[in-house]
Amino acid sequence: MSRAKYLSLNGKIIPWNEGTVHVFSPVVKYGAGLFEGLRGYWNDDKKEMFLFRVKEHMDRLAFGQRVMRYERIVDGDTLAEQCIALIRANEFKEAIHLRVMVYVDGDGEMGAPGPVSVAITAVPRPLPKQVIDGTTAHISSWQRISDVSIPARVKSNANYQNSRLAVLQSKADGYGAPILLNSRGKVSEGPGMCFFMIRNGKPVTPSVSNDILESVTRATLMDLFHESLDLEVTERDVDRTELYDAEEAFFCGTGWEVTPITSIDKIAVGNGKPGALTQKLQKVYFDVVLGKTNVHSEWRTPVYAGAKSKAAE
Ligand SMILES: Cc1ncc(COP(=O)(O)O)c(C=O)c1O
Incomplete structure:
Protein backbone atom coordinates (compact mmCIF):
# COMPACT_ATOMS: atom_id res chain seq x y z
CA MET A 1 0.00 0.00 0.00
CA SER A 2 1.32 3.44 -0.86
CA ARG A 3 0.31 6.11 1.65
CA ALA A 4 2.08 8.89 -0.22
CA LYS A 5 3.80 9.25 -3.58
CA TYR A 6 7.28 9.78 -2.18
CA LEU A 7 9.40 9.36 0.92
CA SER A 8 12.91 10.52 1.70
CA LEU A 9 15.75 8.03 2.24
CA ASN A 10 19.21 9.31 3.13
CA GLY A 11 18.38 12.68 1.58
CA LYS A 12 16.97 11.32 -1.68
CA ILE A 13 13.30 11.57 -2.59
CA ILE A 14 12.19 8.18 -3.89
CA PRO A 15 8.89 6.38 -4.65
CA TRP A 16 7.12 5.19 -1.47
CA ASN A 17 7.46 1.48 -2.24
CA GLU A 18 11.25 1.74 -2.58
CA GLY A 19 11.73 2.70 1.08
CA THR A 20 13.22 -0.58 2.26
CA VAL A 21 15.73 -1.71 4.89
CA HIS A 22 17.71 -4.98 5.15
CA VAL A 23 16.32 -7.66 7.48
CA PHE A 24 19.81 -8.15 9.00
CA SER A 25 20.23 -4.50 10.02
CA PRO A 26 20.45 -3.61 13.76
CA VAL A 27 17.24 -1.57 13.45
CA VAL A 28 15.37 -4.73 12.48
CA LYS A 29 17.25 -7.09 14.79
CA TYR A 30 17.35 -4.92 17.92
CA GLY A 31 15.01 -1.98 17.33
CA ALA A 32 18.11 0.25 17.05
CA GLY A 33 16.28 3.32 15.83
CA LEU A 34 15.14 6.75 17.03
CA PHE A 35 12.33 8.82 15.61
CA GLU A 36 10.30 11.98 15.82
CA GLY A 37 6.66 12.47 14.91
CA LEU A 38 5.81 15.96 13.66
CA ARG A 39 2.71 17.52 12.23
CA GLY A 40 2.23 19.79 9.27
CA TYR A 41 -0.91 21.94 9.54
CA TRP A 42 -2.54 23.27 6.39
CA ASN A 43 -3.94 26.80 6.70
CA ASP A 44 -6.34 27.15 3.80
CA ASP A 45 -6.82 30.93 4.21
CA LYS A 46 -3.07 31.51 3.95
CA LYS A 47 -2.58 28.62 1.47
CA GLU A 48 0.35 27.57 3.61
CA MET A 49 1.51 24.49 5.49
CA PHE A 50 3.12 25.06 8.88
CA LEU A 51 5.44 22.53 10.51
CA PHE A 52 5.15 22.76 14.28
CA ARG A 53 8.21 23.20 16.49
CA VAL A 54 10.66 21.48 14.14
CA LYS A 55 13.71 22.69 16.07
CA GLU A 56 12.53 21.21 19.36
CA HIS A 57 11.84 17.87 17.67
CA MET A 58 15.25 17.84 15.98
CA ASP A 59 17.00 18.77 19.25
CA ARG A 60 15.31 15.83 20.99
CA LEU A 61 16.37 13.53 18.15
CA ALA A 62 19.99 14.71 18.47
CA PHE A 63 19.84 14.09 22.23
CA GLY A 64 18.68 10.51 21.54
CA GLN A 65 21.56 9.94 19.12
CA ARG A 66 24.04 11.06 21.79
CA VAL A 67 22.56 8.80 24.46
CA MET A 68 22.50 5.84 22.08
CA ARG A 69 26.10 6.60 21.02
CA TYR A 70 25.43 6.88 17.30
CA GLU A 71 28.68 7.23 15.35
CA ARG A 72 27.38 10.45 13.77
CA ILE A 73 24.72 12.92 14.86
CA VAL A 74 22.59 13.89 11.90
CA ASP A 75 22.29 17.66 11.55
CA GLY A 76 18.83 18.93 12.60
CA ASP A 77 18.73 21.78 10.04
CA THR A 78 19.46 19.30 7.25
CA LEU A 79 16.64 17.06 8.47
CA ALA A 80 14.25 20.04 8.56
CA GLU A 81 15.18 20.90 4.96
CA GLN A 82 14.59 17.29 3.92
CA CYS A 83 11.13 17.37 5.56
CA ILE A 84 10.23 20.50 3.60
CA ALA A 85 11.54 19.05 0.32
CA LEU A 86 9.49 15.88 0.86
CA ILE A 87 6.24 17.77 1.56
CA ARG A 88 6.78 19.91 -1.53
CA ALA A 89 7.47 16.80 -3.66
CA ASN A 90 4.20 15.22 -2.46
CA GLU A 91 2.42 18.57 -2.98
CA PHE A 92 0.45 18.11 0.25
CA LYS A 93 -2.20 20.72 0.93
CA GLU A 94 -3.88 19.08 3.90
CA ALA A 95 -3.03 18.10 7.48
CA ILE A 96 -0.11 15.67 7.54
CA HIS A 97 2.00 13.65 9.95
CA LEU A 98 5.75 13.33 9.43
CA ARG A 99 8.01 10.66 10.85
CA VAL A 100 11.72 11.37 10.91
CA MET A 101 13.64 8.16 11.57
CA VAL A 102 17.36 7.89 12.29
CA TYR A 103 18.50 4.30 12.64
CA VAL A 104 21.41 1.87 12.69
CA ASP A 105 21.62 0.40 9.22
CA GLY A 106 24.15 -2.08 7.77
CA ASP A 107 24.70 -5.59 9.12
CA GLY A 108 26.29 -4.95 12.53
CA GLU A 109 25.65 -6.71 15.82
CA MET A 110 24.27 -5.49 19.18
CA GLY A 111 26.87 -2.77 19.81
CA ALA A 112 27.06 -1.33 16.28
CA PRO A 113 27.07 2.51 16.41
CA GLY A 114 26.38 2.83 12.66
CA PRO A 115 26.15 3.22 9.77
CA VAL A 116 23.43 5.74 10.52
CA SER A 117 20.62 6.09 7.99
CA VAL A 118 17.76 8.58 7.77
CA ALA A 119 14.24 8.00 6.49
CA ILE A 120 11.43 10.55 6.44
CA THR A 121 7.79 9.85 5.66
CA ALA A 122 4.85 12.25 5.41
CA VAL A 123 1.25 11.05 5.13
CA PRO A 124 -2.16 12.75 5.32
CA ARG A 125 -3.58 12.77 8.86
CA PRO A 126 -6.95 14.53 9.34
CA LEU A 127 -8.17 15.69 12.76
CA PRO A 128 -8.95 12.58 14.84
CA LYS A 129 -12.59 12.28 15.95
CA LEU A 290 -2.61 26.44 12.32
CA GLY A 291 -1.10 29.93 12.30
CA LYS A 292 -4.49 31.58 12.79
CA THR A 293 -2.78 33.91 15.24
CA ASN A 294 0.57 35.66 14.99
CA VAL A 295 1.44 34.49 18.48
CA HIS A 296 4.54 32.26 18.63
CA SER A 297 5.37 32.51 14.94
CA GLU A 298 8.81 31.12 15.94
CA TRP A 299 7.12 27.74 16.52
CA ARG A 300 5.85 27.50 12.92
CA THR A 301 7.95 26.76 9.85
CA PRO A 302 6.19 27.66 6.59
CA VAL A 303 6.70 24.96 3.97
CA TYR A 304 5.70 26.61 0.71
CA ALA A 305 6.76 30.25 1.29
CA GLY A 306 10.38 29.52 0.34
CA ALA A 307 9.28 27.52 -2.71
CA LYS A 308 7.46 30.55 -4.16
CA SER A 309 10.48 32.81 -3.79
CA LYS A 310 12.74 30.11 -5.28
CA ALA A 311 10.44 29.78 -8.29
CA ALA A 312 10.67 33.56 -8.78
CA GLU A 313 14.49 33.50 -8.90
C1 LIG B 1 5.51 8.08 24.83
C2 LIG B 1 5.17 9.44 24.36
N1 LIG B 1 4.86 10.38 25.26
C3 LIG B 1 4.54 11.63 24.88
C4 LIG B 1 4.48 12.00 23.55
C5 LIG B 1 4.18 13.40 23.14
O1 LIG B 1 5.34 14.01 22.70
P1 LIG B 1 5.31 15.21 21.67
O2 LIG B 1 4.38 16.23 22.25
O3 LIG B 1 6.70 15.71 21.63
O4 LIG B 1 4.82 14.68 20.40
C6 LIG B 1 4.79 11.05 22.59
C7 LIG B 1 4.72 11.43 21.18
O5 LIG B 1 5.25 11.06 20.29
C8 LIG B 1 5.15 9.74 22.99
O6 LIG B 1 5.44 8.81 22.08
Whole structure:
Protein backbone atom coordinates (compact mmCIF):
# COMPACT_ATOMS: atom_id res chain seq x y z
CA MET A 1 0.00 0.00 0.00
CA SER A 2 1.32 3.44 -0.86
CA ARG A 3 0.31 6.11 1.65
CA ALA A 4 2.08 8.89 -0.22
CA LYS A 5 3.80 9.25 -3.58
CA TYR A 6 7.28 9.78 -2.18
CA LEU A 7 9.40 9.36 0.92
CA SER A 8 12.91 10.52 1.70
CA LEU A 9 15.75 8.03 2.24
CA ASN A 10 19.21 9.31 3.13
CA GLY A 11 18.38 12.68 1.58
CA LYS A 12 16.97 11.32 -1.68
CA ILE A 13 13.30 11.57 -2.59
CA ILE A 14 12.19 8.18 -3.89
CA PRO A 15 8.89 6.38 -4.65
CA TRP A 16 7.12 5.19 -1.47
CA ASN A 17 7.46 1.48 -2.24
CA GLU A 18 11.25 1.74 -2.58
CA GLY A 19 11.73 2.70 1.08
CA THR A 20 13.22 -0.58 2.26
CA VAL A 21 15.73 -1.71 4.89
CA HIS A 22 17.71 -4.98 5.15
CA VAL A 23 16.32 -7.66 7.48
CA PHE A 24 19.81 -8.15 9.00
CA SER A 25 20.23 -4.50 10.02
CA PRO A 26 20.45 -3.61 13.76
CA VAL A 27 17.24 -1.57 13.45
CA VAL A 28 15.37 -4.73 12.48
CA LYS A 29 17.25 -7.09 14.79
CA TYR A 30 17.35 -4.92 17.92
CA GLY A 31 15.01 -1.98 17.33
CA ALA A 32 18.11 0.25 17.05
CA GLY A 33 16.28 3.32 15.83
CA LEU A 34 15.14 6.75 17.03
CA PHE A 35 12.33 8.82 15.61
CA GLU A 36 10.30 11.98 15.82
CA GLY A 37 6.66 12.47 14.91
CA LEU A 38 5.81 15.96 13.66
CA ARG A 39 2.71 17.52 12.23
CA GLY A 40 2.23 19.79 9.27
CA TYR A 41 -0.91 21.94 9.54
CA TRP A 42 -2.54 23.27 6.39
CA ASN A 43 -3.94 26.80 6.70
CA ASP A 44 -6.34 27.15 3.80
CA ASP A 45 -6.82 30.93 4.21
CA LYS A 46 -3.07 31.51 3.95
CA LYS A 47 -2.58 28.62 1.47
CA GLU A 48 0.35 27.57 3.61
CA MET A 49 1.51 24.49 5.49
CA PHE A 50 3.12 25.06 8.88
CA LEU A 51 5.44 22.53 10.51
CA PHE A 52 5.15 22.76 14.28
CA ARG A 53 8.21 23.20 16.49
CA VAL A 54 10.66 21.48 14.14
CA LYS A 55 13.71 22.69 16.07
CA GLU A 56 12.53 21.21 19.36
CA HIS A 57 11.84 17.87 17.67
CA MET A 58 15.25 17.84 15.98
CA ASP A 59 17.00 18.77 19.25
CA ARG A 60 15.31 15.83 20.99
CA LEU A 61 16.37 13.53 18.15
CA ALA A 62 19.99 14.71 18.47
CA PHE A 63 19.84 14.09 22.23
CA GLY A 64 18.68 10.51 21.54
CA GLN A 65 21.56 9.94 19.12
CA ARG A 66 24.04 11.06 21.79
CA VAL A 67 22.56 8.80 24.46
CA MET A 68 22.50 5.84 22.08
CA ARG A 69 26.10 6.60 21.02
CA TYR A 70 25.43 6.88 17.30
CA GLU A 71 28.68 7.23 15.35
CA ARG A 72 27.38 10.45 13.77
CA ILE A 73 24.72 12.92 14.86
CA VAL A 74 22.59 13.89 11.90
CA ASP A 75 22.29 17.66 11.55
CA GLY A 76 18.83 18.93 12.60
CA ASP A 77 18.73 21.78 10.04
CA THR A 78 19.46 19.30 7.25
CA LEU A 79 16.64 17.06 8.47
CA ALA A 80 14.25 20.04 8.56
CA GLU A 81 15.18 20.90 4.96
CA GLN A 82 14.59 17.29 3.92
CA CYS A 83 11.13 17.37 5.56
CA ILE A 84 10.23 20.50 3.60
CA ALA A 85 11.54 19.05 0.32
CA LEU A 86 9.49 15.88 0.86
CA ILE A 87 6.24 17.77 1.56
CA ARG A 88 6.78 19.91 -1.53
CA ALA A 89 7.47 16.80 -3.66
CA ASN A 90 4.20 15.22 -2.46
CA GLU A 91 2.42 18.57 -2.98
CA PHE A 92 0.45 18.11 0.25
CA LYS A 93 -2.20 20.72 0.93
CA GLU A 94 -3.88 19.08 3.90
CA ALA A 95 -3.03 18.10 7.48
CA ILE A 96 -0.11 15.67 7.54
CA HIS A 97 2.00 13.65 9.95
CA LEU A 98 5.75 13.33 9.43
CA ARG A 99 8.01 10.66 10.85
CA VAL A 100 11.72 11.37 10.91
CA MET A 101 13.64 8.16 11.57
CA VAL A 102 17.36 7.89 12.29
CA TYR A 103 18.50 4.30 12.64
CA VAL A 104 21.41 1.87 12.69
CA ASP A 105 21.62 0.40 9.22
CA GLY A 106 24.15 -2.08 7.77
CA ASP A 107 24.70 -5.59 9.12
CA GLY A 108 26.29 -4.95 12.53
CA GLU A 109 25.65 -6.71 15.82
CA MET A 110 24.27 -5.49 19.18
CA GLY A 111 26.87 -2.77 19.81
CA ALA A 112 27.06 -1.33 16.28
CA PRO A 113 27.07 2.51 16.41
CA GLY A 114 26.38 2.83 12.66
CA PRO A 115 26.15 3.22 9.77
CA VAL A 116 23.43 5.74 10.52
CA SER A 117 20.62 6.09 7.99
CA VAL A 118 17.76 8.58 7.77
CA ALA A 119 14.24 8.00 6.49
CA ILE A 120 11.43 10.55 6.44
CA THR A 121 7.79 9.85 5.66
CA ALA A 122 4.85 12.25 5.41
CA VAL A 123 1.25 11.05 5.13
CA PRO A 124 -2.16 12.75 5.32
CA ARG A 125 -3.58 12.77 8.86
CA PRO A 126 -6.95 14.53 9.34
CA LEU A 127 -8.17 15.69 12.76
CA PRO A 128 -8.95 12.58 14.84
CA LYS A 129 -12.59 12.28 15.95
CA GLN A 130 -11.52 11.73 19.56
CA VAL A 131 -10.10 15.26 19.74
CA ILE A 132 -13.70 16.46 19.60
CA ASP A 133 -15.55 13.61 21.36
CA GLY A 134 -12.88 12.62 23.87
CA THR A 135 -11.68 9.14 24.76
CA THR A 136 -12.14 6.67 27.57
CA ALA A 137 -9.00 5.62 29.46
CA HIS A 138 -7.90 3.11 32.06
CA ILE A 139 -4.90 2.37 34.23
CA SER A 140 -2.84 -0.22 32.43
CA SER A 141 -1.58 -3.26 34.26
CA TRP A 142 1.66 -2.79 32.30
CA GLN A 143 4.26 -0.60 34.01
CA ARG A 144 5.98 2.30 32.22
CA ILE A 145 9.62 1.64 31.25
CA SER A 146 12.13 3.17 33.63
CA ASP A 147 15.08 5.55 33.23
CA VAL A 148 17.40 2.90 34.71
CA SER A 149 16.46 0.30 32.10
CA ILE A 150 15.17 1.86 28.88
CA PRO A 151 14.75 5.63 29.20
CA ALA A 152 11.38 7.06 28.20
CA ARG A 153 12.97 10.48 27.53
CA VAL A 154 14.85 8.98 24.58
CA LYS A 155 12.39 8.50 21.73
CA SER A 156 13.67 5.11 20.73
CA ASN A 157 11.75 2.63 18.56
CA ALA A 158 12.26 -0.10 21.14
CA ASN A 159 10.36 1.90 23.82
CA TYR A 160 7.21 1.36 21.85
CA GLN A 161 7.05 -2.34 22.71
CA ASN A 162 6.02 -1.17 26.18
CA SER A 163 3.46 1.15 24.55
CA ARG A 164 2.19 -1.61 22.27
CA LEU A 165 1.60 -4.00 25.15
CA ALA A 166 -0.48 -1.35 26.90
CA VAL A 167 -2.41 -0.44 23.72
CA LEU A 168 -3.13 -4.09 22.95
CA GLN A 169 -4.48 -4.58 26.47
CA SER A 170 -6.68 -1.45 26.16
CA LYS A 171 -8.12 -2.70 22.89
CA ALA A 172 -8.81 -6.15 24.32
CA ASP A 173 -10.47 -4.62 27.39
CA GLY A 174 -12.54 -2.09 25.41
CA TYR A 175 -10.90 1.20 26.47
CA GLY A 176 -9.81 4.06 24.22
CA ALA A 177 -6.32 4.41 25.72
CA PRO A 178 -4.11 3.28 28.60
CA ILE A 179 -2.48 5.42 31.29
CA LEU A 180 0.72 3.81 32.57
CA LEU A 181 2.03 4.02 36.12
CA ASN A 182 5.79 3.97 36.67
CA SER A 183 7.89 1.72 38.89
CA ARG A 184 7.06 3.96 41.89
CA GLY A 185 3.34 3.52 41.24
CA LYS A 186 2.94 7.17 40.14
CA VAL A 187 1.08 8.28 37.01
CA SER A 188 3.52 8.50 34.11
CA GLU A 189 1.94 8.95 30.65
CA GLY A 190 0.04 7.26 27.84
CA PRO A 191 1.67 5.01 25.22
CA GLY A 192 2.30 7.94 22.85
CA MET A 193 1.14 10.99 24.74
CA CYS A 194 1.44 12.90 28.00
CA PHE A 195 -1.24 13.36 30.63
CA PHE A 196 -2.77 16.43 32.28
CA MET A 197 -5.59 16.78 34.77
CA ILE A 198 -7.43 19.74 36.22
CA ARG A 199 -7.79 19.23 39.94
CA ASN A 200 -9.22 21.85 42.29
CA GLY A 201 -9.25 24.24 39.34
CA LYS A 202 -5.50 23.89 38.65
CA PRO A 203 -3.71 22.11 35.79
CA VAL A 204 -1.34 19.35 36.94
CA THR A 205 0.96 17.08 34.93
CA PRO A 206 3.49 14.40 36.01
CA SER A 207 6.96 15.91 36.32
CA VAL A 208 9.79 14.96 33.94
CA SER A 209 11.23 12.53 36.49
CA ASN A 210 8.19 10.28 36.17
CA ASP A 211 9.48 8.30 33.18
CA ILE A 212 7.76 10.41 30.54
CA LEU A 213 8.90 11.51 27.13
CA GLU A 214 9.72 15.21 27.52
CA SER A 215 6.95 16.15 25.16
CA VAL A 216 7.02 19.16 22.85
CA THR A 217 3.23 19.49 23.12
CA ARG A 218 3.34 19.30 26.92
CA ALA A 219 5.85 22.18 26.99
CA THR A 220 3.71 24.11 24.49
CA LEU A 221 0.57 23.68 26.59
CA MET A 222 2.33 24.75 29.77
CA ASP A 223 3.24 28.01 28.00
CA LEU A 224 -0.26 28.45 26.57
CA PHE A 225 -1.95 27.79 29.93
CA HIS A 226 0.16 30.59 31.37
CA GLU A 227 -0.06 33.06 28.49
CA SER A 228 -3.64 32.59 27.33
CA LEU A 229 -5.56 31.16 30.28
CA ASP A 230 -3.64 32.77 33.14
CA LEU A 231 -3.06 29.39 34.83
CA GLU A 232 0.23 27.91 36.02
CA VAL A 233 0.75 24.19 35.48
CA THR A 234 2.08 22.24 38.45
CA GLU A 235 4.56 19.49 37.55
CA ARG A 236 4.64 16.86 40.30
CA ASP A 237 4.08 13.22 41.24
CA VAL A 238 0.47 12.22 40.60
CA ASP A 239 -1.28 9.36 42.41
CA ARG A 240 -3.70 7.01 40.69
CA THR A 241 -6.63 7.92 42.95
CA GLU A 242 -6.21 11.63 42.19
CA LEU A 243 -7.39 10.79 38.68
CA TYR A 244 -10.78 9.74 40.02
CA ASP A 245 -11.14 13.15 41.68
CA ALA A 246 -10.11 15.28 38.68
CA GLU A 247 -12.61 17.76 37.24
CA GLU A 248 -11.03 17.36 33.79
CA ALA A 249 -8.31 15.30 32.19
CA PHE A 250 -6.71 15.16 28.76
CA PHE A 251 -3.93 13.56 26.76
CA CYS A 252 -1.52 15.63 24.70
CA GLY A 253 1.07 14.97 22.05
CA THR A 254 1.86 15.59 18.42
CA GLY A 255 -0.41 12.71 17.44
CA TRP A 256 -3.02 13.14 20.16
CA GLU A 257 -2.96 16.96 20.04
CA VAL A 258 -5.28 17.84 22.96
CA THR A 259 -7.65 14.90 23.50
CA PRO A 260 -10.18 15.09 26.34
CA ILE A 261 -10.50 12.04 28.61
CA THR A 262 -14.13 11.36 29.50
CA SER A 263 -13.67 8.47 31.94
CA ILE A 264 -10.86 6.63 33.72
CA ASP A 265 -11.44 3.02 34.80
CA LYS A 266 -15.11 3.59 33.93
CA ILE A 267 -15.36 6.43 36.48
CA ALA A 268 -16.57 9.60 34.73
CA VAL A 269 -14.14 12.50 34.62
CA GLY A 270 -16.24 15.53 35.66
CA ASN A 271 -19.59 15.14 33.94
CA GLY A 272 -18.22 12.55 31.51
CA LYS A 273 -17.94 15.07 28.65
CA PRO A 274 -14.92 17.03 27.36
CA GLY A 275 -14.11 19.64 30.03
CA ALA A 276 -14.66 23.39 29.51
CA LEU A 277 -11.05 24.34 30.28
CA THR A 278 -9.77 21.55 28.03
CA GLN A 279 -11.92 22.90 25.20
CA LYS A 280 -10.63 26.45 25.77
CA LEU A 281 -7.09 25.14 25.64
CA GLN A 282 -7.84 23.23 22.43
CA LYS A 283 -9.00 26.44 20.77
CA VAL A 284 -5.83 28.28 21.79
CA TYR A 285 -3.66 25.33 20.68
CA PHE A 286 -5.25 24.93 17.25
CA ASP A 287 -5.10 28.69 16.60
CA VAL A 288 -1.37 28.55 17.27
CA VAL A 289 -0.50 25.39 15.30
CA LEU A 290 -2.61 26.44 12.32
CA GLY A 291 -1.10 29.93 12.30
CA LYS A 292 -4.49 31.58 12.79
CA THR A 293 -2.78 33.91 15.24
CA ASN A 294 0.57 35.66 14.99
CA VAL A 295 1.44 34.49 18.48
CA HIS A 296 4.54 32.26 18.63
CA SER A 297 5.37 32.51 14.94
CA GLU A 298 8.81 31.12 15.94
CA TRP A 299 7.12 27.74 16.52
CA ARG A 300 5.85 27.50 12.92
CA THR A 301 7.95 26.76 9.85
CA PRO A 302 6.19 27.66 6.59
CA VAL A 303 6.70 24.96 3.97
CA TYR A 304 5.70 26.61 0.71
CA ALA A 305 6.76 30.25 1.29
CA GLY A 306 10.38 29.52 0.34
CA ALA A 307 9.28 27.52 -2.71
CA LYS A 308 7.46 30.55 -4.16
CA SER A 309 10.48 32.81 -3.79
CA LYS A 310 12.74 30.11 -5.28
CA ALA A 311 10.44 29.78 -8.29
CA ALA A 312 10.67 33.56 -8.78
CA GLU A 313 14.49 33.50 -8.90
C1 LIG B 1 5.51 8.08 24.83
C2 LIG B 1 5.17 9.44 24.36
N1 LIG B 1 4.86 10.38 25.26
C3 LIG B 1 4.54 11.63 24.88
C4 LIG B 1 4.48 12.00 23.55
C5 LIG B 1 4.18 13.40 23.14
O1 LIG B 1 5.34 14.01 22.70
P1 LIG B 1 5.31 15.21 21.67
O2 LIG B 1 4.38 16.23 22.25
O3 LIG B 1 6.70 15.71 21.63
O4 LIG B 1 4.82 14.68 20.40
C6 LIG B 1 4.79 11.05 22.59
C7 LIG B 1 4.72 11.43 21.18
O5 LIG B 1 5.25 11.06 20.29
C8 LIG B 1 5.15 9.74 22.99
O6 LIG B 1 5.44 8.81 22.08
